[in-house]
Amino acid sequence: MAEEKAEFAEYSGALRWVILVAVMLGTLMQVIDSSIVNVAIPTMMGNLGVTLEEIGWVSTGYIIANVIVLPLTGWLSATFGRRRYLTASMIIFTVASFFCGTSRTLNALIFFRIVQGAGGAALLSTAQATLMEIFPPWQQGIIQAIFGIGVMVGPTVGPTLGGWITDNYSWPWIFFINLPIGITAVLLTFFFMHDSKHQTPNQGGVDVIGIAFLAVGLGCLQVLLEEGNTNNWFDSNFICWMAALSVIGLVSFVIWELHTEYPAVNLRILRHKQFAAGTLFGAVTGFGLFGGVFILPVFLQNIRGYTAMQTGLVMLPGAIATAVMIPVVGKLVGHINPRNLAVIGSCGFIYSMWLLHQVTIDTGPDQIYLALIIRGAAMGFLWVPVTLATLSGLKGKDIATGSGLYNLSRQLGGSIGIAFLSTFLENKTALHRALLVENVTAYSQPTTQRLELLQSAMVAGGAALHTAQQRALQILDQTVQAQAAIMAFGDAFLVVGLAYMVAMPLLILFKTRAIAKKQVDTIPME
Secondary structure, rough: HHHHHHHOOOOHHHHHHHHHHHHHHHHHHHHHHHHHHHHHHHHHHHHHOOOHHOOHHHHHHHHHHHHHHHHHHHHHHHOHHHHHHHHHHHHHHHHHHHHHHOOHHHHHHHHHHHHHHHHHHHHHHHHHHHHHHHHOHHHHHHHHHHHHHHHHHHHHHHHHHHHHHHHHHOOOHHHOHHHHHHHHHHHHHHHHHHOOOOOOOOOOOOOHHHHHHHHHHHHHHHHHHHOOOOOOHHHHHHHHHHHHHHHHHHHHHHHHHHHOOOOOHHHHHOOOHHHHHHHHHHHHHHHHHHHHHHHHHHHHHHHOOOOOHHHHHHHHHHHHHHHHHHHHHHHHHHOOOOHHHHHHHHHHHHHHHHHHHHOOOOOOHHHHHHHHHHHHHHHHHHHHHHHHHHHHHOOOOHHHHHHHHHHHHHHHHHHHHHHHHHHHEEEEEEHHHHHHHHOOOOOOOOHHHHHHHHHHHHHHHHOOHHHHHHHHHHHHHHHHHHHHHHHHHHHHHHHOOOOHHHHHHHHHHHHEEEEEHEOOOOOOOO
16 A cells, blocks of 8 residues: 555645646636537638638537547657646647637638647546546546546537627637636646656657558548538548548558557557447447537427527536536445446436437427436446546556547547438438328328318418418428427437447446455545
């Protein structure tokens, strides 16, 4: 026990918490910025005089830069030193935020969003690896819980915050609010954080070939996911080229990194079954988290007719449930097998998706609130156990690389979820509409009765017969379209739940009993 305490004697208890505040500020900036921009896009389009397809690159550029740098964060931290790299990333992110807010052309805005995304990778990955290293194992449950509040709640709060800022001020302020937060995080990190004692300079120099393969593979994959639905997927030559380059780049990257002596990304850590299983499960978590954040606002606004602010308020209780449950689970993880907690979270998430699957046009808000609160609480049960089980088996410098790959898997899972669900919704809506239209004909008695009632009501209200007939047909068509859409959303929620159901066997590979026992045994001795 004395040796274990000496391992963490580099920082005092108070200093660890100062560093926690510093990295949490950076993490909140990064996570919220990944979604806050989306609600301001219509305003940006008007101010900059661009199309929806053009403005979409403001989000796409950010995500592409982020996913390319994420797996490199461990190597960058070891090469430049953790304190310098994390401080520089915070400065890059903060300065880029300022120039995003002052941009008056689309090209300038996209450029600085790319810079912002590159700087933001360390604010999540290196920050998490730092906390895994400087806090002792018996405190990791509550520390990862605090860190997880920002990671899990941020994507839900981002759109609400962005809508409020855009409505009450102007879109540049969604970037300017990062300035005081970023400056504070930079000062705390620079003056109080040390370099990792496990980091060793890369004697083989820069792995230029590996980084190039990674940039091509992940960059093209992200473009494919972001632009695939808009370009009708593989009917487009552009998307086919992106798919081919992505496969070539990623396969070449894996082969090269496994055979080079000094890889930029140490893929050999995937030999740890628990880490590999956790990384795959992280992708499913990203699919459910970011995919859910994508389809829920669309569902509430397009089907339920809510405004952006009302949508944010409807989603808020779910975010609060996550924020409340994560610290609770952070305490429980030292007393209950984390695998069991992750199973509870998965089952809760699946049940919430089943409740949303059953929503109809006439469903009241109470059932929606209940489903979202259960979903939020379930995400709280998933974050800490899965994170600890995934990263706890790694030691020394492998923690930084593992954190980068784990966060990359969640980011890519989210991108895949958004791309898949957007296409799924379009196809399912068309399918359900076609099936419904088969029964809405002039020979269907319910259809003719419905049309007659609508026409009679309009004629009684003073409309001409011809006008009443046209309006009645329009209303009937809108009803069919709305019903087809809500059935498609129900199917989409079911698919998200099914993804968790398929992924649950991965939890069997989590050898978490020893971790839980160690935490319990060491708590009284701290």
